[in-house]
Amino acid sequence: MIDHVRSTVLSVLNKENRGTLTVSQFNEYAKYAQQLIFDQYFSEYSRLSTLKNSRRLSRDQGDKLSILRSNIDKFMKTSSGSISNTYITKPSDMYTPISLVYSGKLMEYVPKYKETYLESSNIAGPSTLYPGYCDENNYWYVKPSTLTGEVDINYIRNVVDPKWTYIVVGENPVYNPSATDHQDFELGTDDQTSLVIEILKLAGVTIREAEVAQAAAQIDAVDTQKENV
Secondary structure (H helix, E strand, C coil): CHHHHHHHHHHHHHHCCCCCCCHHHHHHHHHHHHHHHHHHHHHHHHHHHHHHHCCCCCHHHHHHHHHHHHHHHCCEEEEEEECECCEEECCCCEEEEEEEEECCEECEECCHHHHHHHHCCCCCCCCCCCCEEEEECCEEEEECCCCCCEEEEEEEECCCCCECCEEEECCEEEECCCCCCCECCCCCHHHHHHHHHHHHHHCCCCCCHHHHHHHHHHHHHHHHHHHHC
């Protein structure tokens, strides 16, 4: 998908007489655009979930909510973290946590303002049967402090930065998906138009979806002709 997005972007820039983008510029803009759209998954999912809970969700919005849930689920991941001196290091690729599980028991998240209260409580305080954890920058620390061993971490990972890779042919960069550092977009094809629009915005061009679709169709037509030659 990344090559198609780049070709569409360059086609629009050429049509608008805006020059071109270097490969490094495109990769930087692509990274920003993908992260922006990925972030929007969650804000939009939260907005639609609120509408659903208040019974104000239309059928079309309900379909979009299901699509968003499916898109987000693709980035769900589980890893194991070791407890070291009560601390667990957060996964380096984590976007947001879902749950922590210790010895088959779901750990309860303890906000900072509740920590002192719970520790002083003989009834509601964390225990081996009802473990908890607190957040601290790049770590979590577990409650009670006597916990040892491994914790299962369920989370949504972040997207991997895209990278359009190439070889030089006649002084021109030619797409090379076989390069070891090649990385396609991780978002779905439904987000292709949004990626083009966001990259063009960064390049200083504002464009409508219909114009992107037209440019993309022209790219497809040219590719089809090449294949049939």
